Amino acid sequence: xxxxxxxxxxxxxxxxxxxxxxxxxxxxxxxxxxxxxxxxxxxxxxxxxxxxxxxxxxxxxxxxxxxxxxxxxxxxxxxxxxxxxxxxxxxxxxxxxxxxxxxxxxxxxxxxxxxxxxxxxxxxxxxxxxxxxxxxxxxxxxxxxxxxxxxxxxxxxxxxxxxxxxxxxxxxxxxxxxxxxxxxxxxxxxxxxxxxxxxxxxxxxxxxxxxxxxxxxxxxxxxxxxxxxxxxxxxxxxxxxxxxxxxxxxxxxxxxxxxxxxxxxxxxxxxxxxxxxxxxxxxxxxxxxxxxxxxxxxxxxxxxxxxxxxxxxxxxxxxxxxxxxxxxxxxxxxxxxxxxxxxxxx
Amino acid sequence: xxxxxxxxxxxxxxxxxxxxxxxxxxxxxxxxxxxxxxxxxxxxxxxxxxxxxxxxxxxxxxxxxxxxxxxxxxxxxxxxxxxxxxxxxxxxxxxxxxxxxxxxxxxxxxxxxxxxxxxxxxxxxxxxxxxxxxxxxxxxxxxxxxxxxxxxxxxxxxxxxxxxxxxxxxxxxxxxxxxxxxxxxxxxxxxxxxxxxxxxxxxxxxxxxxxxxxxxxxxxxxxxxxxxxxxxxxxxxxxxxxxxxxxxxxxxxxxxxxxxxxxxxxxxxxxxxxxxxxxxxxxxxxxxxxxxxxxxxxxxxxxxxxxxxxxxxxxxxxxxxxxxxxxxxxxxxxxxxxxxxxxxxx
Numbered sequence: 277x278x279x280x281x282x283x284x285x286x287x288x289x290x291x292x293x294x295x296x297x298x299x300x301x302x303x304x305x306x307x308x309x310x311x312x313x314x315x316x317x318x319x320x321x322x323x324x325x326x327x328x329x330x331x332x333x334x335x336x337x338x339x340x341x342x343x344x345x346x347x348x349x350x351x352x353x354x355x356x357x358x359x360x361x362x363x364x365x366x367x368x369x370x371x372x373x374x375x376x377x378x379x380x381x382x383x384x385x386x387x388x389x390x391x392x393x394x395x396x397x398x399x400x401x402x403x404x405x406x407x408x409x410x411x412x413x414x415x416x417x418x419x420x421x422x423x424x425x426x427x428x429x430x431x432x433x434x435x436x437x438x439x440x441x442x443x444x445x446x447x448x449x450x451x452x453x454x455x456x457x458x459x460x461x462x463x464x465x466x467x468x469x470x471x472x473x474x475x476x477x478x479x480x481x482x483x484x485x486x487x488x489x490x491x492x493x494x495x496x497x498x499x500x501x502x503x504x505x506x507x508x509x510x511x512x513x514x515x516x517x518x519x520x521x522x523x524x525x526x527x528x529x530x531x532x533x534x535x536x537x538x539x540x541x542x543x544x545x546x547x548x549x550x551x552x553x554x555x556x557x558x559x560x561x562x563x564x565x566x567x568x569x570x571x572x573x574x575x576x577x578x579x580x581x582x583x584x585x586x587x588x589x590x591x592x593x594x595x596x597x598x599x600x601x602x603x604x605x606x607x608x609x610x611x612x613x614x615x616x617x618x619x620x621x622x
Numbered sequence: 623x624x625x626x627x628x629x630x631x632x633x634x635x636x637x638x639x640x641x642x643x644x645x646x647x648x649x650x651x652x653x654x655x656x657x658x659x660x661x662x663x664x665x666x667x668x669x670x671x672x673x674x675x676x677x678x679x680x681x682x683x684x685x686x687x688x689x690x691x692x693x694x695x696x697x698x699x700x701x702x703x704x705x706x707x708x709x710x711x712x713x714x715x716x717x718x719x720x721x722x723x724x725x726x727x728x729x730x731x732x733x734x735x736x737x738x739x740x741x742x743x744x745x746x747x748x749x750x751x752x753x754x755x756x757x758x759x760x761x762x763x764x765x766x767x768x769x770x771x772x773x774x775x776x777x778x779x780x781x782x783x784x785x786x787x788x789x790x791x792x793x794x795x796x797x798x799x800x801x802x803x804x805x806x807x808x809x810x811x812x813x814x815x816x817x818x819x820x821x822x823x824x825x826x827x828x829x830x831x832x833x834x835x836x837x838x839x840x841x842x843x844x845x846x847x848x849x850x851x852x853x854x855x856x857x858x859x860x861x862x863x864x865x866x867x868x869x870x871x872x873x874x875x876x877x878x879x880x881x882x883x884x885x886x887x888x889x890x891x892x893x894x895x896x897x898x899x900x901x902x903x904x905x906x907x908x909x910x911x912x913x914x915x916x917x918x919x920x921x922x923x924x925x926x927x928x929x930x931x932x933x934x935x936x937x938x939x940x941x942x943x944x945x946x947x948x949x950x951x952x953x954x955x956x957x958x959x960x961x962x963x964x965x966x967x968x
Contacts, residue, residue: 297924297925298922462931464839465813465915465923465924466839467811467813467837467838467839468837470923473916473923473924473928474923474924474925477924477925477928478924478925481925481927481928486929487928487929488929488930488931489912489915489916489924489928489929489930489931490915490930490931491813491814491838491870491871491915492813492837492838492839492871493810493812493813493838493839493870493871493874494870494871494931494933494936495874496871496873496874496877496936497870497873497933497936498931500873500936500937524837524839524840524843525837525838525839525840525842527842527843527846528839528841528842528874528878531842531877531878531881532874532877535877535880535881566835569811569835569836569837570819570835572918572919572921572923573918573921573923575918575919575921576644577811577816577819577820577918577919578643578811578819578820578823578824578835579643579820579823579824579827581827582819582823582827582833582835583832583833583834583835584834584835584836585808585834585835585836585840585844587840587843590840590842590843590846591846
């Protein structure tokens with residue numbers, strides 16, 4: 277499996293997810309600005325992967341700062357972080373990655389700056405490694421919810437490519453396969469960016485997990501035919517009450533699951549929780565370019581001058597969610613209590 | 623506005639709907655087989671347009687038959703019709719168009735064959751003209767259901783291009799505009815064939831009706847935001863109990879409308895009713911090529927060898943439908959009674 281992101285000789289290397297699966301091209305980021313741009317253009321995407329990229333971006337930023345004192349260093353770092361933090365608004369992991377790095381800087385302000393820069397680089401590499409461990413723990417907890425031979429629907433790509441590796445929703449699916457459950461996957465193609473068709477199908481094929489691609493408007497048909505047993509998706513931000521922001525279309529999948537009484541699971545690390553927001557109504561929803569809707573892989577599909585809307589995420593209310601799978605365990609309703617308990621657990 | 627289909631000098635001319643809106647190319651059919659192939663490959667699509675094409679196809683078939691007696695003529699015609707009837711399974715208008723033509727042939731069996739062939743040609747041209755009148759009547763009845771300034775969501779293309787002209791669902795929208803209601807339209811792109819992005823947007827822009835294109839997974843987001851006031855779609859076949867087969871994804875739109883208590887209207891001519899089927903479960907659902915899912919406009923979007931499913935239609939149960947708009951009036955639940963009444967009405 278190709279690595280989503282890694283630190284190589286002072287360079288942050290990412291597989292270009294806008295080009296997969298037709299081309300496997302790597303993008304090397306040498307500055308924090310280049311990392312911000314890679315996040316914005318979706319060279320790298322997926323909430324946990326954005327968190328890792330942000331941390332590595334901060335370490336690149338730190339390395340390039342010329343300063344004599346910690347205060348000077350830190351104020352320059354904060355300015356860079358503020359800009360990086362604007363690259364995408366919905367995934368809270370971006371802010372989480374930045375915050376963890378700046379906290380480590382502050383906690384080690386007495387170190388010589390050269391040493392602090394090394395420490396920050398190592399911290400970002402540690403965040404990357406931790407992410408894989410977190411996903412494996414999530415997989416262990418989540419796979420218990422899936423039964424032998426079931427067909428699991430997923431939306432977007434919450435896989436190895438959306439994380440440092442293994443994946444959140446696809447981590448649960450991988451763990452179920454590793455537990456010998458012989459499950460099958462249905463993957464929504466996930467317009468406009470086609471993360472399902474391009475990334476999820478590619479990942480699962482690489483791992484020999486049986487997958488059938490469908491368009492986003494077909495899941496209702498297959499649920500009505502009882503061909504889908506449960507849904508597992510990732511998350512970009514989870515409010516304190518359990519409302520989940522995730523890729524546009526997730527809310528419709530949840531509504532179909534509710535109508536057909538099919539369990540709807542969300543798999544996300546604790547870093548995706550935003551306990552500062554009481555409800556999903558407060559989560560900022562990114563509006564992306566309408567050209568991503570009027571074209572597919574740079575080929576226009578609609579008349580010239582077409583007006584299109586492109587909200588990149590939606591919010592699924594907590595009362596439509598069966599359980600939220602985290603690395604610390606599985607939260608069940610009422611989520612306001614269960615998520616708080618997990619978040620505070622050491 | 624370009625004509626969807628017309629009879630020109632012994633040729634059935636269609637605008638190639640696989641190429642719109644990037645190219646305006648016409649396809650000339652000279653035989654019944656060429657018409658069948660145009661239907662199968664979706665050069666022409668949309669239930670009422672398929673009905674018109676079928677009738678014109680039968681007249682081309684009739685013109686080419688060499689026979690001395692009516693019985694010989696008619697058995698050859700029936701063989702041709704049987705094959706044409708296989709071109710697409712879901713839209714009942716195909717069978718309806720063929721049946722009307724063979725009935726006219728039988729009712730005029732005493733005519734000299736040359737005259738009968740002319741009569742059949744004229745009948746198919748009449749069916750085409752009638753379709754436009756039917757759509758205008760449907761528009762008059764349907765527009766009364768839409769209020770000033772509302773935003774109407776539609777799925778697929780149930781427009782001029784899906785009919786001989788004016789459209790069914792888009793006919794209702796056109797009539798509402800003509801009544802000065804200043805409505806707005808949201809159009810689902812309608813993967814995999816993109817009838818919404820390519821055809822509905824194009825038609826509405828030509829008529830200066832404000833339209834915003836969205837991907838199929840966005841309508842839930844906009845309904846939750848109260849940005850959609852009602853839904854109007856077409857139909858490919860309606861069972862006696864009011865269950866509606868329509869383009870894949872319609873069932874999900876209906877489910878979202880149900881969740882948000884938004885009226886869900888179906889606009890279709892009486893010829894779309896199949897009173898021989900007691901419920902939508904009996905409607906045959908066409909399974910099309912998976913390549914239409916793994917590619918967009920002949921450009922591959924998924925890994926090579928991807929397994930994909932492609933049911934081309936789904937069935938929306940009658941209890942999710944607010945009203946069915948026909949040229950004879952608006953049917954309300956219980957549809958088993960109201961549709962029967964309309965079907966029997968002269």
